[in-house]
Each structure stands twice: as C-alpha cells, then as structure tokens.
Amino acid sequence: MNTFTKDPVSPDYVDPAHAPAFGVCVTTMSRVDTLAACLDNLERCVPRADCVVVSDDSPDAATRAANAAVVARHPGVVYLEGPRRGVCANRNNAMRHCLAHRPECDYVSFVDDDIQLAVDFFAVARDRLAQLPPARRHAVILTGGASSGPHIHECRPLRLSFMGYFTEGDAPQCVNIHAAVFPAALFRHDEWDENIFFGIEDAELLLRALRTGHSIELVPALRARDTLPGSGVLHNRDPRGGLTRYQVNCEAARLYVGIKRYGRIEPDVLKLCAFTSWYFIHLLLYLVRRKSIGSLVPIIRRSNVARVVGPRKAI
Structure with a gap:
C-alpha cells in the first residue's frame, strides 16, 4: 500500500490505511528504450503505483530479453511475455496478473510504453476519489484530457458517434485511455474485447461499462503525455493495400x-x-x-x- 501522506494537520491529509491502491498495466512491443523511459517516469510519480505489470508483445526473442532486462532494473515491476494477439489481449494479460497477485489494488490504469504520466497523476486521482461519495468511488472512471496534439490536456466530454467516431458530447462517454483510472472491480467481471486487435477498443469497453452503472468523470489535472504521437509500430504500410x-x-x-x-x-x-x-x-x-x-x-x-x-x- 501507499505510504505517501501529507502533514496530518493539512485539510487534504490522507490516512495511508485508507488510501486507494493503484495498479498500472504497461503494454509494450519492440521499443526497448521507450519502455525504459516509461518505467523511469513511473518511478518519479508521487505517490508511486502500488503494482506495475509490463506485458511484452514483441515478436522476437532478443527484444523480449532486452525488455525483461529493462524491467529487472525496476524493483517490484513484473515482466510478462505477451500473447501477441493485439492490444486488448496484451492489456488483459497484464490486468489478470495484477488482479490475481495484487488483489488489494482498487484502481488500474493502462499505458503504452510511449506514455509519460504526470508525476502527480496518482495524487490527483486519489484526491479526486476522496471527494466522491463512498458509494460512487468504485463505479466511477476518471479521465484527463488529450495526451498529444494541438489541444493537449484539454478535457472535453467525448462520445462515440453513430458511425463510430469520437466527437464532443454533453456528457462524457469516452476516455483518454492513457490518462484514465478505472475501478479494478470492473475487470473482475469484464475484460477488453480480444476480438479487437487495435482501434476504439476503449470506446467499446466504455459502452459496456456505462450500461452496468459506471460513470465517467472529467479531471483536467489528470495528465499524461504521448511522447511518440503518430509513430506507433503499426504505422507501416500494409503489403496488401495502400493503407497502413x-x-x-x-x-x-x-x-x-x-x-x-x-x-x-x-x-x-x-x-x-x-x-x-x-x-x-x-x-x-x-x-x-x-x-x-x-x-x-x-x-x-x-x-x-x-x-x-x-x-x-x-x-
């Protein structure tokens, strides 16, 4: 559990016995240096996450060995070989380990290896959760704003349009997946849909979550940064057509x-x-x-x- 507290006389003092525990599922593939930077960044967070699990979808053994060595330099971080069936299967792999081996984790976040969380990411999440009625805390999903682009960190309510595109709405129905905090209880009876290899998989998960009583709360101070926007490992051309x-x-x-x-x-x-x-x-x-x-x-x-x-x- 966290031991990070503020001065007991401070109005925002958090009793460590009641502080929520946070898990982080890091998905990586074929980017050793980027993974190292991601884990270095997580170490700088105050408080730190209580559980960090890396699931590695790299296709070649040499890269997996290099990634395992990177993880070994970060005490307490768990390395898993990924299933190599897409981002949803990779996230489920990390999430299942987190839930099975650290059942005390109350909340979980999902970040790719090129994401840098703000150093106060978990402090912001903890403080916002403390402001919510106890009955809501384990059914609310927190999200910050965009992690890249011209409107970085702008926190706008997004929804999935009829045709499946992200658009602004009156109430939030989607999240910025890399700046989001999910109740771990959601994944004890549900998972990422592994029929989706990549693409709006977070919107699909949220469609289901909202129908089971969960809600989304916008928290502009919950920030993350995409260090390699538009340069993912899937941006090469597909040999069967002109698209990437x-x-x-x-x-x-x-x-x-x-x-x-x-x-x-x-x-x-x-x-x-x-x-x-x-x-x-x-x-x-x-x-x-x-x-x-x-x-x-x-x-x-x-x-x-x-x-x-x-x-x-x-x-």
Whole structure:
C-alpha cells in the first residue's frame, strides 16, 4: 500500500490505511528504450503505483530479453511475455496478473510504453476519489484530457458517434485511455474485447461499462503525455493495400464495434442496418479516394465481425 501522506494537520491529509491502491498495466512491443523511459517516469510519480505489470508483445526473442532486462532494473515491476494477439489481449494479460497477485489494488490504469504520466497523476486521482461519495468511488472512471496534439490536456466530454467516431458530447462517454483510472472491480467481471486487435477498443469497453452503472468523470489535472504521437509500430504500410496497418486495424475495429454496439450492447435492428449500410458506403469511398481498394478484404477479415454475429459465447 501507499505510504505517501501529507502533514496530518493539512485539510487534504490522507490516512495511508485508507488510501486507494493503484495498479498500472504497461503494454509494450519492440521499443526497448521507450519502455525504459516509461518505467523511469513511473518511478518519479508521487505517490508511486502500488503494482506495475509490463506485458511484452514483441515478436522476437532478443527484444523480449532486452525488455525483461529493462524491467529487472525496476524493483517490484513484473515482466510478462505477451500473447501477441493485439492490444486488448496484451492489456488483459497484464490486468489478470495484477488482479490475481495484487488483489488489494482498487484502481488500474493502462499505458503504452510511449506514455509519460504526470508525476502527480496518482495524487490527483486519489484526491479526486476522496471527494466522491463512498458509494460512487468504485463505479466511477476518471479521465484527463488529450495526451498529444494541438489541444493537449484539454478535457472535453467525448462520445462515440453513430458511425463510430469520437466527437464532443454533453456528457462524457469516452476516455483518454492513457490518462484514465478505472475501478479494478470492473475487470473482475469484464475484460477488453480480444476480438479487437487495435482501434476504439476503449470506446467499446466504455459502452459496456456505462450500461452496468459506471460513470465517467472529467479531471483536467489528470495528465499524461504521448511522447511518440503518430509513430506507433503499426504505422507501416500494409503489403496488401495502400493503407497502413494502423488504418486497416482502425477501420476493422470500427466495423466490429458498430455491429456489436447495435446488435448486442444497444440492440436496435434499424440502427444496425443503417450503420452497416453507411459503413460500407463510406469505406468504399474512402478506399477509392486513396487507391486502396485492395485493403477491403483485409479490413473485413481483421474485423472479426463473424464472431459478433455468431454465438454469444464467442464475444
């Protein structure tokens, strides 16, 4: 547990016996130096996270060995070899270990290896949670603002549009995944959907969480920074078409999430038909404009959409 406290005479003194415990699930793939910087940064946080688990999806053994050596330089951090089935499976791998071996963790955050949390990240989360009624604390998800771009750290309420794009809304329905704090209890009965390799997987998780009584709270002081925006390992061109692997996976995820959303999470036959029709019209126009029609089949295959229209146990 945390031992970080303030002066007992201070109005914001936190009794360490009642301070929430935070876990961090770090997902990495093929970026040894970036992982090292991420873990160095986590060590600077005050208070520190109570549990840090690294799940490594690197495809080659040499990189995994180098990452394991980086983790070994950080006492208490756990290294796991990842399942190499996408970001959702990688996060689940780290999360399951955290829940099984550190059951006292009350909250959990998910960061990629290129994310730098603000040094007061957990202090801000702890103080905001302390201000909430006890009945709400384990059903609220905290989120800060954007971690990159021209509006960095601006904290705006976002929602998922009908067609599966992030847009501003009246009430928050989405989070900035790298500046978010989730109640660990959420993952004791739910997980990231491993049918999604990459792309709006956080929005899909939130669609389910909001329907089970969870809420999202905007906390502008909860900050994180993306140190390598737009330069992920999926930004190389897909050999089967003109799009990058990142773009293929994002379009595939949008199809899968839309079908699941209107078929199961928020079942509505008319919306399901409308979404499917408009999705393929928009997708075809998008691919034609980019002379990337060859990416159509890879997008459909990557979407795993057959699993969402198949038996319910497959989701």
